[in-house]
Amino acid sequence: MDAIDRQIITATQGGLPLTARPYHQVAEQLGLVPEEVIQRCQRMLEAGIIRRVALVPNHYKLGYTANGMSVWNIPDTVVRAMGVKIGALSFVSHCYRRPRHLPDWPYNFFVMVHGRNRAEVETKVDRLAAVLGPYDLEHDILYSTRILKKTGFRLHHQRIE
Amino acid sequence: MTENLSDSLALDATDRCIINTLQTGLPICERPYAAAAEQLGITEEGLLSRLSGLRDQGFISRLGPMFHAEKLGGGLTLAAMQVPDDAYEKVSTQVNAYTEVAHNYRRNHIFNMWFVLATETPEEIENVLVSIAEETGYPVFNMPKQEEFFVGLKLEI
Numbered sequence: 001m002d003a004i005d006r007q008i009i010t011a012t013q014g015g016l017p018l019t020a021r022p023y024h025q026v027a028e029q030l031g032l033v034p035e036e037v038i039q040r041c042q043r044m045l046e047a048g049i050i051r052r053v054a055l056v057p058n059h060y061k062l063g064y065t066a067n068g069m070s071v072w073n074i075p076d077t078v079v080r081a082m083g084v085k086i087g088a089l090s091f092v093s094h095c096y097r098r099p100r101h102l103p104d105w106p107y108n109f110f111v112m113v114h115g116r117n118r119a120e121v122e123t124k125v126d127r128l129a130a131v132l133g134p135y136d137l138e139h140d141i142l143y144s145t146r147i148l149k150k151t152g153f154r155l156h157h158q159r160i161e
Numbered sequence: 162m163t164e165n166l167s168d169s170l171a172l173d174a175t176d177r178c179i180i181n182t183l184q185t186g187l188p189i190c191e192r193p194y195a196a197a198a199e200q201l202g203i204t205e206e207g208l209l210s211r212l213s214g215l216r217d218q219g220f221i222s223r224l225g226p227m228f229h230a231e232k233l234g235g236g237l238t239l240a241a242m243q244v245p246d247d248a249y250e251k252v253s254t255q256v257n258a259y260t261e262v263a264h265n266y267r268r269n270h271i272f273n274m275w276f277v278l279a280t281e282t283p284e285e286i287e288n289v290l291v292s293i294a295e296e297t298g299y300p301v302f303n304m305p306k307q308e309e310f311f312v313g314l315k316l317e318i
Contacts, residue, residue, distance in 0.1 A: 001234075012225050013228075014225070015224050016187075018194075020194060022193065022194075023189075038189060038191065041189045044226075047232070048229055049229055049232045049233065051228070052185075053186055053187045053188075053193070054224075055179075055212075055221055055224045056184070056223040057220060057221060058219055058222045061220050079308065087311030088311070096306045096307070096309055096310065097306070097308040098239065099303075099305070104272075105272065142269060142270045144266040144268055145267050145269050146266070147266055148257060148274070148276075149263075149264060
């Protein structure tokens with residue numbers, strides 16, 4: 001990643017223009033040729049710096065107001081296999097392995113589940129439990145009850161989802 | 162919530178199809194919307210006009226490249242605290258004052274404060290966590306991502 005890549009990241013952090021040739025607009029803004037912007041974006045996609053170019057819906061506005069952070073204690077040896085399986089489910093938005101903090105925090109597997117209400121989230125968590133089967137040693141669901149702070153966050157002046 | 166439900170009922174089948182399809186991704190090419198429109202069976206013009214409508218009505222949080230935070234060179238972590246009710250407001254103010262704290266949520270658990278830290282370099286994470294613990298007087302539990310299996314919304318609406 002060089003200075004020009006960073007300029008492209010900065011220029012697209014707020015989103016891609018809604019015009020027929022959005023990369024042309026970005027190029028014009030930065031004084032580059034469109035082909036270079038497209039090639040650099042493709043390269044960042046291949047390198048995994050760009051996860052993908054996609055639409056992120058406003059899930060609250062779409063009625064998905066219950067967002068449960070389900071946390072699981074599963075054997076370390078099966079985390080990877082289960083992560084791949086669980087991550088593929090359509091109602092899962094984030095799926096991570098994180099450290100336990102014993103004895104306070106026994107959970108090592110975090111799965112964000114979105115639903116229109118808590119009952120829907122719980123039904124989905126039951127489906128996760130069924131997939132995990134005997135590996136589900138214990139689990140819990142944490143709901144956010146208040147947003148204390150929410151800012152788009154920036155790393156090196158770049159906004160990240 | 163009733164309001165949210167009626168909001169989403171305002172969407173027609175094409176809008177829903179657009180939202181569902183574009184969550185998966187747009188190609189990086191000269192005319193990405195034309196490529197997506199073809200897949201959806203609508204015109205490029207039609208797609209662009211619907212997308213601006215959806216954006217203006219607040220149905221779209223973002224449309225563009227999604228960046229991988231760690232690969233951009235910064236530090237990122239999730240941290241949690243157990244804060245007693247009578248200290249909650251004060252601690253919340255103290256934590257939120259850090260510019261490195263991007264999101265902070267109250268959750269219904271003994272661990273009732275959960276925040277995301279984003280720093281310019283990975284090394285700074287530890288310093289900020291120590292500083293928050295010292296300033297608030299409560300331990301901060303660092304829960305960095307050790308492995309990632311899926312990131313991205315794919316809500317079926």
